[in-house]
Amino acid sequence: MWQAEALIDLDAVAQNVTYLRGLSAADIMAVVKADGYGHGAVPVARAALAGGATWLGVTSLDEAYALRDAGIREPVLAWSVSPGTPTADAVRREIDLSVGGTTQLSEVVAGAREAGRPARVHLRVDLDDVGARRGSPGGPDPAVADGSPDGWSDLVVAAAKAQADGTVDIVGAWGDLDCGATPGHPDVDRRLAAFRDALTGAERAGLRPRLRHVASSAGLLTRPDTHFDLVRAGIGCYGYSPVAEPSTRAGLRPAMTLRARVLLVKRVSAGQGVSYGLTYTTSRPATLAVVPVGYADGVPRGASGIGPLLLGGARRTVAGRVCMDQFVVDVGDDPVAEGDMAVLFGPGSQGEPTADDWASVLSTTSYEIVSRIGPRVRRRHVGAAAVPTAGVAG
Ligand SMILES: *Cc1c(COP(=O)(O)O)cnc(C)c1O
Numbered sequence: 001m002w003q004a005e006a007l008i009d010l011d012a013v014a015q016n017v018t019y020l021r022g023l024s025a026a027d028i029m030a031v032v033k034a035d036g037y038g039h040g041a042v043p044v045a046r047a048a049l050a051g052g053a054t055w056l057g058v059t060s061l062d063e064a065y066a067l068r069d070a071g072i073r074e075p076v077l078a079w080s081v082s083p084g085t086p087t088a089d090a091v092r093r094e095i096d097l098s099v100g101g102t103t104q105l106s107e108v109v110a111g112a113r114e115a116g117r118p119a120r121v122h123l124r125v126d127l128d129d130v131g132a133r134r135g136s137p138g139g140p141d142p143a144v145a146d147g148s149p150d151g152w153s154d155l156v157v158a159a160a161k162a163q164a165d166g167t168v169d170i171v172g173a174w175g176d177l178d179c180g181a182t183p184g185h186p187d188v189d190r191r192l193a194a195f196r197d198a199l200t201g202a203e204r205a206g207l208r209p210r211l212r213h214v215a216s217s218a219g220l221l222t223r224p225d226t227h228f229d230l231v232r233a234g235i236g237c238y239g240y241s242p243v244a245e246p247s248t249r250a251g252l253r254p255a256m257t258l259r260a261r262v263l264l265v266k267r268v269s270a271g272q273g274v275s276y277g278l279t280y281t282t283s284r285p286a287t288l289a290v291v292p293v294g295y296a297d298g299v300p301r302g303a304s305g306i307g308p309l310l311l312g313g314a315r316r317t318v319a320g321r322v323c324m325d326q327f328v329v330d331v332g333d334d335p336v337a338e339g340d341m342a343v344l345f346g347p348g349s350q351g352e353p354t355a356d357d358w359a360s361v362l363s364t365t366s367y368e369i370v371s372r373i374g375p376r377v378r379r380r381h382v383g384a385a386a387v388p389t390a391g392v393a394g
Helices: 010-021 033-037 041-050 061-069 088-092 102-115 130-135 152-165 186-204 217-222 355-362 366-371
Strands: 004-009 027-031 055-058 076-078 095-099 119-124 168-174 211-213 230-233 256-261 264-268 286-291 308-311 314-319 327-330 341-345 378-382
Touching: 004 010, 010 027, 010 041, 010 217, 010 230, 010 378, 027 041, 033 041, 033 366, 041 055, 041 061, 055 061, 061 076, 061 088, 061 095, 088 095, 088 102, 088 119, 095 102, 095 168, 102 119, 102 152, 102 168, 119 152, 152 168, 152 186, 168 186, 211 230, 217 230, 286 308, 308 355, 341 355, 355 366
Parallel strands: 004 378, 027 055, 027 230, 055 076, 076 095, 095 119, 119 168, 168 211
Antiparallel strands: 004 256, 256 341, 264 286, 286 327, 308 314, 308 341, 314 327
């Protein structure tokens, strides 16, 4: 008998990807870092591929290896590989690597020599500081040959040489637009212009990266001019939009439902302090329900007194402190019983809050709400895209 579970609707993931793919001529890379934003990287990756994604994106090599270990053969890009990390296995296992500088390029070349085959590389354009420079009065710094970032021309020359030597295949060139919640921000235009300059620089060095990519979900949903050949979509695959504009949510369905069974109910008199710290006091005789998920499970302690949930057919609010393992809800005189289901968030179709609702009361993002669900909460994957996992009963 489980107490708390994150129900993951893999059909929603597949349909979200299909919807996102329809927004662009570009290919879709489903970003499954951080255990698929808390949804389970491997099942989500399979569902995203079924929905039409042709690439998978992760940060670390360990995340990439987990996909390969599960038998996933599609292209995988890992973009946050720490300096000094051995890369020969990544080359052998056909994991595409992001390279942002000449030192890192030498390490990847060493890995390729050890593996005895070329490394597949996406050159990373650092768009973080060009925005400010290009936006400075008088335009780009005249000391810089073009609008591309420092170090880029050295990198493309070294990469062209390594490609000629047969140690690397320069598959892609990419950067981060950081559109975030403000896709119309002028910084996005400056970054985009800097990326185009960088592509011109790469071409001058003799490189023609087949896959140019800068957009994440925000760019995909709001800025067609950022799509290029490939779009790295994370949060959109999980059914949330990073952009405030409500129309960007229309085609998306949240995939995760977080729910827990009421552990205990008790009837108390007026004036009863509730939970650690007694920050909440009943104003009348009331029924209190204890919900067995807490901050160790990813229910933020900041949700004390404000976190929304659906319980006993009505929207309610966390009463008092969120503890490590549980929180309390005051259900008044409603007939809530032990074992009843408390739904913290889900797609919103049954009256339950969404992760966006949690994000708005906590001044955070849906990304943080879904990705922090802890390991004690069992993940259950449902939908046609779900493959039964040994040891986990459906
Ligand atoms: C996480 C990440 C993404 C996905 O971003 P979303 O906003 O979730 O679509 C794309 N690119 C990079 C480099 C990332 O780290």
